Amino acid sequence: MKNLLILPIALSLAACAPKTLYQWGGYEDMLYRGYKEPEKMDVMRTNLEMHIQKLQQSGQKVPPGMNSELATLYLQTGDKAKARSYYSAEKDAWPESRVLMEALITNLDRTTKGNQQ
Amino acid sequence: MKWLFAVLAVFLTGCVATVPKKDLSAFQAAAPRSILVIPSVNKTLDVDAPNYLLSTLTVPLAEKGYYVFPVHTTKTVLEQEGFYEGEQIHAQPPESLAKMFGADSVLYVTIQRWDAKYAFLTTVVTVEFDYRIVNKDGTELWATKQRMQYQPDNSNNSGPPLAQLLAAAINAAVTRAAPNYMPLARQANAQVFLLGPSAIPNGPYKPVQ
Numbered sequence: 001m002k003n004l005l006i007l008p009i010a011l012s013l014a015a016c017a018p019k020t021l022y023q024w025g026g027y028e029d030m031l032y033r034g035y036k037e038p039e040k041m042d043v044m045r046t047n048l049e050m051h052i053q054k055l056q057q058s059g060q061k062v063p064p065g066m067n068s069e070l071a072t073l074y075l076q077t078g079d080k081a082k083a084r085s086y087y088s089a090e091k092d093a094w095p096e097s098r099v100l101m102e103a104l105i106t107n108l109d110r111t112t113k114g115n116q117q
Numbered sequence: 118m119k120w121l122f123a124v125l126a127v128f129l130t131g132c133v134a135t136v137p138k139k140d141l142s143a144f145q146a147a148a149p150r151s152i153l154v155i156p157s158v159n160k161t162l163d164v165d166a167p168n169y170l171l172s173t174l175t176v177p178l179a180e181k182g183y184y185v186f187p188v189h190t191t192k193t194v195l196e197q198e199g200f201y202e203g204e205q206i207h208a209q210p211p212e213s214l215a216k217m218f219g220a221d222s223v224l225y226v227t228i229q230r231w232d233a234k235y236a237f238l239t240t241v242v243t244v245e246f247d248y249r250i251v252n253k254d255g256t257e258l259w260a261t262k263q264r265m266q267y268q269p270d271n272s273n274n275s276g277p278p279l280a281q282l283l284a285a286a287i288n289a290a291v292t293r294a295a296p297n298y299m300p301l302a303r304q305a306n307a308q309v310f311l312l313g314p315s316a317i318p319n320g321p322y323k324p325v326q
């Protein structure tokens with residue numbers, strides 16, 4: 001009797017339980033804090049990078065857009081090499097991002113060349 | 118045996134929406150793989166609302182199986198192009214925005230309400246958004262609106278009536294001084310994209326169940 005009752009409950013709970021596709025590592029909250037207090041964008045950059053490394057080490061997919069957001073945060077501190085490498089990572093992971101990532105990388109390469117001349 | 122069906126019925130209705138679903142045939146025919154989320158139009162007095170809202174839109178759409186363009190990167194690129202305000206961006210043809218970013222569709226959100234109003238011994242916090250998803254060819258695929266409200270619970274106060282009134286007034290003042298819009302914004306997004314009768318179809322990265 002008891003088991004009969006538990007089974008349907010367990011089944012229905014499993015059906016309803018939210019399964020997430022990705023591990024976001026607090027992305028939403030970090031971005032909110034960064035918009036609230038711009039100096040917190042540094043915290044976001046550091047934490048996002050650690051989160052991405054953790055995902056890669058455990059063989060999990062980095063969520064859509066996350067590599068690109070980290071690249072942009074690096075670009076905003078002037079680190080073009082890091083920005084370029086994370087934009088490339090986004091492009092390789094998500095074919096839908098190709099047009100935008102290629103434009104960003106081309107633009108970066110052009111401005112880097114301009115500075116060297 | 119009847120009780121078993123009753124138990125099952127109760128739990129099943131917990132998962133199933135009972136309201137008639139929206140017509141999603143245009144959305145299903147277009148079958149976008151990616152969604153460009155652009156800064157919203159702000160019809161409220163709170164100048165921070167568009168940025169705060171922007172931080173809440175990625176996760177529900179990506180978890181629904183879409184490639185969601187990085188919102189902070191998108192905003193930065195648009196600013197470099199001279200587009201700082203949602204109004205300016207929303208005024209661009211959707212086809213040009215989609216082409217510029219290589220996106221299959223564009224999400225437009227207008228913030229209609231983002232406020233905390235005092236109403237006899239309580240403060241009511243309200244958010245209200247209009248949402249539209251437009252295909253890269255300019256066709257509207259989906260549109261809906263959502264309002265969410267919150268007010269602090271004063272019901273569990275005890276003590277003499279005057280003390281209760283004061284406690285309620287303090288509660289209301291605290292809520293008004295630092296209203297927390299973020300849970301409301303997240304609930305609104307979850308309701309329109311995932312839970313309610315307007316929920317969008319699954320994207321290409323959502324595993325088939």
